[in-house]
Amino acid sequence: MVEIVFLIPLLTGVMAFFLPQIFSRSLLVLTGVIHLILSLYLWIRRPQALFEIYFSVTPEGLLSLLVISLLFFLISIYTSAYLDKTEIRSERVFTGSMLLFLSTMTMVTLSDHIMVMWIAIEATTLASAPLIYTHRSAATLEATWKYVLICSVGIALALLGSVLITLSMDIGGVDVPVSFSALTGEAGRLDPLWLKTGFVFILVGYGTKMGLAPMHTWLPDAHSEAPSPASALLSGVLLNCAYLGIFKTNKIMHAAGLGHFSGTILIALGLVSILVAATFILKQTEYKRLLAYSSIENMGIIAVGTGIGGLGAYGAMLCLIHHSLIKSSLFLSSGNILLGYGSRLITETGELAGRMPKTFVAFFGGFAGISGFPPFGIFIGELFIIIAAFRNGHYIAVGIFILSLCVVFAGFAKHVMQISFSGVHATIRMDEKPGMVWPQYVLLLTSLVLCIWIPDSLYQTIIQAVNSIGGRF
């Protein structure tokens, strides 16, 4: 009964809309705990789904599911403390949407049917729209409008891509369920022309949601205007969900012998994303937008790694996991900074190290991790991608890749130094409660531990997920 993992948050989410407000926070944390337990159960047992045509437990889905579950649990603890400090007009809508958002994202990780995957990804857009609109200002309104419209139109293209893949089945005379696993098995008989066209549409569609440039325009707005726990969820796990759609289609392409075609497009889009992020990070004035552009950069890195395949795909998976852990901790810390200084502008912050020492440790540690410093996993992931790129002869691509990473690091470092050490006249408006710093510490610690020691079952699962994406290890 795999489906229960997303049915429980769906149920509690609907309940949160109707129950009195005093229950909503405990409901959030409780669902987080139950979801984490169920996800661990799935990880250990890997059971069959009840509706096998629509859902199944796949290695790549499990990886994303576990990350989502852990992140949601920690973010739900943070949210309970966060809601004490901020004015939110309707807490019930906020927690209800958080839970529905969790449910839809879980559904994405478990869905195996191409159309069910689409339904679930579109549902994540709809469930998260109220989260972005939480503060109800003109700017949040604009961000929500852009988010819903751009993502809906983008994802509509992914639906067209999915329909075209069923068309390639019709023409190839393949009669199997329209699921990723069945199609990967029969990929050789699919009509290559329509499969390619379908892949391009799916890449553009889900790529919009994943934040790949040039379809990324909604992302900085939505991430900066949403309340920080919601930003952490959007950046930490929603982007992974969209990536999962691309990843699974890419698997079909590899099985059909079209891996070179899909890989080249992925590398090109990935590099454009990294370049765009590098340009905008340099002259950024708001720290939440800075983090959002860093997410675009990391999604670019992941796309490049997946495009290269083999060791690169393994590196991409590592980057995916560590980016989720580190970036969500950074967004939670940015929530503390926003509460403390009362401004989103980098120039109005400063002396974080002295004023908010606990947040500073989390923020600076997160910065070190996301920029690819050695003790954290992003470093290893990027290193693998670079090695794989050299091995496969992508010299120009790897040149652009390394250069952009340096630019991103320089820009990011400049802004973080300003936030951490430069002098400023400001009074700090919050005290750092344990519930608002410990979740970040746990996230960073998890990333650190995973870098030094990867449990064997995790390693095996990553290998299972990427081994069909060609290239040498």
Next chain:
Amino acid sequence: MIQAVDTILALALLSVLISFGSSRLPSLIKALAFQGVVVSIVPLVIGHDLTLGSIVFTLVTLVIRGIVIPLFIYLAVKKVAIHREVEPIVGYHASLLAGLALIVAATFVSPKFNLPQAGDNALLLPTAITLLAAGMFLLMARRNAIAMVLGYIMMENGIYLVGTGFSVRAHHIVEFGILLDVLAGVMIMAIILQNINQAFDDVNTALLRTLKE
């Protein structure tokens, strides 16, 4: 039977031209409602194999695409719109000309795709392509947020045509899920529209310019 399909699809093409030429939101919504009805009955007329389930599903689609969604937007307009103009970036005559060019181009390229199923219904593929492109055109060429939502719906109609015309593989439950997502999406967009109107006294997207680099 074949003629019936083509007649219906011709009506869908006509609705594209009407929508390109309409300057006022209510007439644009009516054109879209008409298109929703027309597009939804295509599977009935093509008649792959009509079971009770597929007939019921077609009727549900018709109600949602042709009545519920347009009605919802119409109510939103009635509540909010002070300016009922669609505020075009590209003028109406130019839009109409672009629409005609689009139909011609779609008809011209369709045979080149060489689809086995397309032989019976000469207009199916051109109509689907036209709806997709016309939806995108409305999204780009109108400043009014409601017109943009209608463009999105037109795109969805085009994708629906591609889906029903060419592959009969998807289960009804899945199709229904897709329809539900579209419906919920349009509802959320309508709610945001009402809020935009409250905040800015207008639904002109040129006002949404504060967030940019």
